[in-house]
Amino acid sequence: MSQTIQVLDKHFVPFLDASTIQTKVQELANQLAADYQNKKPLFLCILNGAFMFASDVFKALPIDAEICFIKLASYKGTKSTGNVITSIGLDVSLTNRHVIVIEDIIDTGKTLHSFLPQIHNQQPASVAIAVLLHKPEATTYEVPIDYCCFTIPNKFVVGYGLDYDGFGRNLSAIYQLAE
Numbered sequence: 001m002s003q004t005i006q007v008l009d010k011h012f013v014p015f016l017d018a019s020t021i022q023t024k025v026q027e028l029a030n031q032l033a034a035d036y037q038n039k040k041p042l043f044l045c046i047l048n049g050a051f052m053f054a055s056d057v058f059k060a061l062p063i064d065a066e067i068c069f070i071k072l073a074s075y076k077g078t079k080s081t082g083n084v085i086t087s088i089g090l091d092v093s094l095t096n097r098h099v100i101v102i103e104d105i106i107d108t109g110k111t112l113h114s115f116l117p118q119i120h121n122q123q124p125a126s127v128a129i130a131v132l133l134h135k136p137e138a139t140t141y142e143v144p145i146d147y148c149c150f151t152i153p154n155k156f157v158v159g160y161g162l163d164y165d166g167f168g169r170n171l172s173a174i175y176q177l178a179e
């Protein structure tokens with residue numbers, strides 16, 4: 001992988017290369033295909049950060065499935081604000097559906113913890129949570145994670161959909177904030 005990169009005013013070092021990510025994405029898609037055969041699951045992608053991850057998992061999935069999107073945000077710069085804002089809401093019914101929530105990263109856990117009751121209110125047939133990254137040291141809100149590609153240390157990361165103040169999402173690898 002290449003050397004240190006700069007996104008806006010901060011420097012980042014290589015952390016997970018593109019092929020390592022793609023291998024895990026394929027494994028996840030295979031696992032979901034085995035677990036959801038004939039269930040026609042509904043992917044619920046949490047925008048913005050999960051768009052690339054959701055797209056790659058969805059493309060790799062060899063079973064019938066649907067996808068929808070919701071936009072939640074709690075981050076400003078490299079810190080969580082603690083307030084979760086819904087700026088694009090749900091426009092499909094989750095009732096009796098097998099819902100798979102696709103999230104980029106569980107950090108404090110507040111975003112999903114505060115959104116999950118809205119999902120359960122609609123009485124889906126089942127709810128599973130699939131995340132690309134989890135920072136267990138930072139997680140203070142309980143979130144029942146069913147599928148996790150990578151458990152990572154409590155350091156800010158960018159790339160593969162994750163941003164620093166809006167930038168860095170287009171990187172195909174994931175980079176960690178330099179010390």
Ligand code: IMP
Pocket residue numbers: 049074075080103104105106107108109110111112155156157158162163164
């Ligand atoms: P939580 O509510 O603290 O779990 O934060 C979840 C959201 O914060 C994620 O969906 C990301 O959008 C953002 N986030 C958390 N950690 C990072 C990071 O290291 N880099 C970029 N975004 C992050």
